[in-house]
Amino acid sequence: MEEHAPLQEATPEKVGTHTSSAQLEMRDMLLNIGPAHPAMHGIVRIVAQLDGEQIEKAEVEIGYLHRGFEKMSEQVDYNGVMPYTDRLNYVSPLINNMGYCMSVEKLIGISVPVRCHYVRVILSEISRITDHLTCVGATAMELGAFTVFLYMIKAREYLWELVEKVTGARLTVSFCRVGGVKADLPEGFAGLCKEAFAETRKVLVESDGLLTRNRIFVDRMNGTGVISAADAIGYGITGPFLRGSGEAYDVRKDCPYAVYDRIDFDVPVGTRGDNMDRYLVRMEEMEQSMRIVEIALADMPPGALQLDPDTGREIPAAEMVDLAKVGDIGAISGGCAVAGPTLEGSGRAQRPSIAADEKRVFLPPKEDVYGNIEGLMSQFKLVMHGHGVRPPAGEVYFPVEGANGELGFYVVSDGTGNPYRVRCRPPCFAIMSALHELLQGESMADMTPTFGSVNMIGGELDR
Amino acid sequence: MNPQDLIESVTSRFPDAVSSSHVFRADATVVVTPEGLLAVARFLKEDPELALNFLMDLSAVDYSAFGQGHARGLFASSGVAVAPSFLIPDLDPWPGPPGERFAVVYHFFSGTQRHRLRLVVPVPETRAAVESLTPLWPAANWLEREVWDMFGIRFEGHPDLKRILMYDGFEGHPLRKDYPVAKRQPLIGPQN
Numbered sequence: 001m002e003e004h005a006p007l008q009e010a011t012p013e014k015v016g017t018h019t020s021s022a023q024l025e026m027r028d029m030l031l032n033i034g035p036a037h038p039a040m041h042g043i044v045r046i047v048a049q050l051d052g053e054q055i056e057k058a059e060v061e062i063g064y065l066h067r068g069f070e071k072m073s074e075q076v077d078y079n080g081v082m083p084y085t086d087r088l089n090y091v092s093p094l095i096n097n098m099g100y101c102m103s104v105e106k107l108i109g110i111s112v113p114v115r116c117h118y119v120r121v122i123l124s125e126i127s128r129i130t131d132h133l134t135c136v137g138a139t140a141m142e143l144g145a146f147t148v149f150l151y152m153i154k155a156r157e158y159l160w161e162l163v164e165k166v167t168g169a170r171l172t173v174s175f176c177r178v179g180g181v182k183a184d185l186p187e188g189f190a191g192l193c194k195e196a197f198a199e200t201r202k203v204l205v206e207s208d209g210l211l212t213r214n215r216i217f218v219d220r221m222n223g224t225g226v227i228s229a230a231d232a233i234g235y236g237i238t239g240p241f242l243r244g245s246g247e248a249y250d251v252r253k254d255c256p257y258a259v260y261d262r263i264d265f266d267v268p269v270g271t272r273g274d275n276m277d278r279y280l281v282r283m284e285e286m287e288q289s290m291r292i293v294e295i296a297l298a299d300m301p302p303g304a305l306q307l308d309p310d311t312g313r314e315i316p317a318a319e320m321v322d323l324a325k326v327g328d329i330g331a332i333s334g335g336c337a338v339a340g341p342t343l344e345g346s347g348r349a350q351r352p353s354i355a356a357d358e359k360r361v362f363l364p365p366k367e368d369v370y371g372n373i374e375g376l377m378s379q380f381k382l383v384m385h386g387h388g389v390r391p392p393a394g395e396v397y398f399p400v401e402g403a404n405g406e407l408g409f410y411v412v413s414d415g416t417g418n419p420y421r422v423r424c425r426p427p428c429f430a431i432m433s434a435l436h437e438l439l440q441g442e443s444m445a446d447m448t449p450t451f452g453s454v455n456m457i458g459g460e461l462d463r
Numbered sequence: 464m465n466p467q468d469l470i471e472s473v474t475s476r477f478p479d480a481v482s483s484s485h486v487f488r489a490d491a492t493v494v495v496t497p498e499g500l501l502a503v504a505r506f507l508k509e510d511p512e513l514a515l516n517f518l519m520d521l522s523a524v525d526y527s528a529f530g531q532g533h534a535r536g537l538f539a540s541s542g543v544a545v546a547p548s549f550l551i552p553d554l555d556p557w558p559g560p561p562g563e564r565f566a567v568v569y570h571f572f573s574g575t576q577r578h579r580l581r582l583v584v585p586v587p588e589t590r591a592a593v594e595s596l597t598p599l600w601p602a603a604n605w606l607e608r609e610v611w612d613m614f615g616i617r618f619e620g621h622p623d624l625k626r627i628l629m630y631d632g633f634e635g636h637p638l639r640k641d642y643p644v645a646k647r648q649p650l651i652g653p654q655n
Binding site for chain 2: 062063066068070071072074075106107109231233234235236238247249254255392393394395396397399406408410412414415416420421423425429430432433434462463
């Protein structure tokens with residue numbers, strides 16, 4: 001075997017001869033990220049002016065998912081807006097449903113029963129957990145922690161199964177109605193919740209172990225994407241993003257709505273306003289949301305499910321409809337049929353417990369529609385164009401705490417059956433408008449965790 | 464501060480700029496002239512008692528079709544405006560739209576005092592422009608761009624007033640009531 005000659009090393013003199021002759025041209029590079037890019041959850045475009053790896057200036061361009069939510073809302077009646085609200089923040093649609101419904105209820109001047117408030121609170125807290133799981137999971141995945149993403153999506157799946165049990169759908173739930181909700185919680189929901197939360201807690205412990213003291217994760221989250229509380233307020237930022245900067249503003253605590261003032265929970269607050277603090281705030285908020293659901297389930301006033309079972313046998317609504325379709329109305333002509341108030345029965349026979357006692361607002365139960373003339377007329381009037389829910393002329397703004405911050409609906413009515421104007425204040429719009437400042441001066445690689453912690457949801461950003 | 468006190472503290476300070484005020488469903492609203500907007504907004508932000516440090520929302524309403532039913536709507540069948548059939552006790556009646564075609568609507572919130580105030584600025588169609596609040600709140604930057612995009616209301620002093628949700632070259636302002644909801648403006652190809 002012959003001996004290999006040692007590799008020639010480039011000496012400083014040699015390098016010098018190559019570069020000193022020609023002057024290197026120095027200029028900034030313009031890098032276009034998105035609109036369709038794996039790290040740009042949804043579609044958004046960032047044009048970054050780079051000096052080496054450092055972002056000198058960034059410009060954020062949105063609007064790629066604009067579907068005209070506000071224009072379309074003016075074309076349909078008040079309940080018809082509900083499916084559109086699902087598609088705002090599609091990771092936590094129940095919070096949008098609730099926010100829109102409560103603003104219309106404020107406009108009309110009615111309040112829903114306490115049990116309905118509890119149902120809404122429970123579901124919106126479950127939605128908040130799914131939203132935070134998605135945000136933290138996706139951010140972790142983009143930083144290389146794919147396992148955490150899979151674990152968190154698994155937990156989200158358990159929670160979406162809960163949502164499916166109540167609403168019949170996973171994402172586009174359209175669950176709330178002006179004046180109530182579509183259905184009561186199903187039987188045994190507390191038990192299902194307990195099981196799902198046990199799984200979620202397990203996932204949170206595992207993820208916490210994989211991330212919070214993980215050198216790679218911590219190094220990339222610590223000290224990146226810093227924003228002070230004063231700057232965040234100037235940009236109108238709310239929610240976990242603002243709380244990460246140390247400002248403890250939470251709509252649920254500071255402007256309590258529904259039954260949040262009866263429930264004891266903590267608002268986690270960060271100190272440094274960086275990505276790590278926002279991650280920690282979100283992790284703690286998931287635990288607090290589970291706490292809220294548990295308290296709410298325990299405190300919930302008894303409703304339909306606990307009423308006297310002797311009032312009649314429970315028949316599934318579908319069965320009853322079929323009977324009527326074939327002309328066999330004998331089974332239902334004898335009086336008001338009693339079906340379970342849950343989704344399965346879709347009956348809501350014990351309506352007063354989950355819907356406002358206001359016939360001119362809330363759609364009648366299907367048993368009444370198919371069973372007696374008053375119910376049929378009521379349904380017909382509410383559904384027919386120009387005869388639906390008609391709030392008095394006026395304007396209201398109602399904020400709820402969305403997963404990303406204050407989600408407000410500004411509704412203007414002119415007294416007709418369609419909303420005159422529906423304006424949604426999307427919480428991540430404010431954060432996105434500050435993004436260029438967060439990115440400025442950071443390195444290119446820091447863009448991923450910073451943009452991840454924004455939790456941009458195209459549906460609510462572009463509407 | 465309760466809604467009445469909020470209104471009182473603004474109207475007593477700016478008797479000329481405030482044209483009217485009302486409380487509807489516990490929402491305090493002050494109607495301000497376009498000329499007085501910037502001074503009032505600065506006062507709202509800097510006054511230690513009001514301390515309205517959040518500009519939560521900024522949007523606009525086109526009142527040109529108010530109360531005329533929805534004859535232009537996609538699903539309109541009759542187009543006939545129907546008066547509200549039921550009377551829910553109206554303790555604090557709404558005085559109606561502010562008069563001009565457009566109204567720019569600001570929602571302020573105080574992070575320390577936890578109260579909210581709505582500012583309505585009526586804007587005539589002939590001179591659809593108001594002062595920009597960007598120097599006071601950076602949040603106004605994108606929100607004003609959206610109002611320009613959707614309603615065609617200009618904001619004087621805005622650093623970069625351009626469309627935000629619609630694309631460059633889009634014609635018209637879609638949230639105006641006279642923009643047909645079914646109108647299409649294909650960006651790529653005639654069959655789009």
